[in-house]
Amino acid sequence: MAEAEPNGVNAKSMTIIVTKGSLDWAYPPFILGTTAAAMGVDVTMFFTFYGLSLLKKKLDLQVSALGNPAMKMPMMGMHMGMPNIVNMLPGVDAAASVMMKNMIKKKGVASIEELREAAIESDINVIACQMTMDLFEFKKEDMIDGVKLGGAATYMEQALKSHINLYI
């Protein structure tokens, strides 16, 4: 936190609303959140809807190329997309997710588990949306430790005094 950390020349704050829970979409909020915290910024991450699944104790994140023409994976010396009709077959998403995770490991990119741990360690204020918890029937004990519950007003209180507010 900025005040506990003598490095906080930067008494600035940022909030991120995290709405998506697929492996690819999990990266931008965690990368920006942890990096900002490392740069002395006071960070709040508000997890809502599918973003909530990023707080579950056991992560099983997947990617899907279905309806995502920009997702081209390096294969056989080129970049290959996946026709939607192939992507609809059972097991194709799972295979693409395994490929993506292998690529992530090979390239020295952090895992989401690792970034999430860094987020908690660097005192990022992690808020789980109470309404979505109820809607999807998640229990607080399904979530990692260090998560606070809150609603739109809790988020707004922080957002109104923050320098940067992102919606991802």
Place this chain on the structure above:
Amino acid sequence: MADKTLDAKGLNCPLPILRAKKTLKDVPRGGTLEILATDPGSVADFAAFCKTTGNELMESTADGGVYRFLIKHTG
């Protein structure tokens, strides 16, 4: 000779910065931290990190695909 060295080779964004921040805590104020990295993005990122946190980037060099940064803990 730096007070501490962090080997961040093979790590990609944002890990070199996160590890550097963590390691800086163990470097006394006024002391130096040497970081070795292979992520080409780390050149711009360490400059931005130091500028924002008030730490001094004393050296930023490259040698055979390895980038070396020397940071003085002044932030």
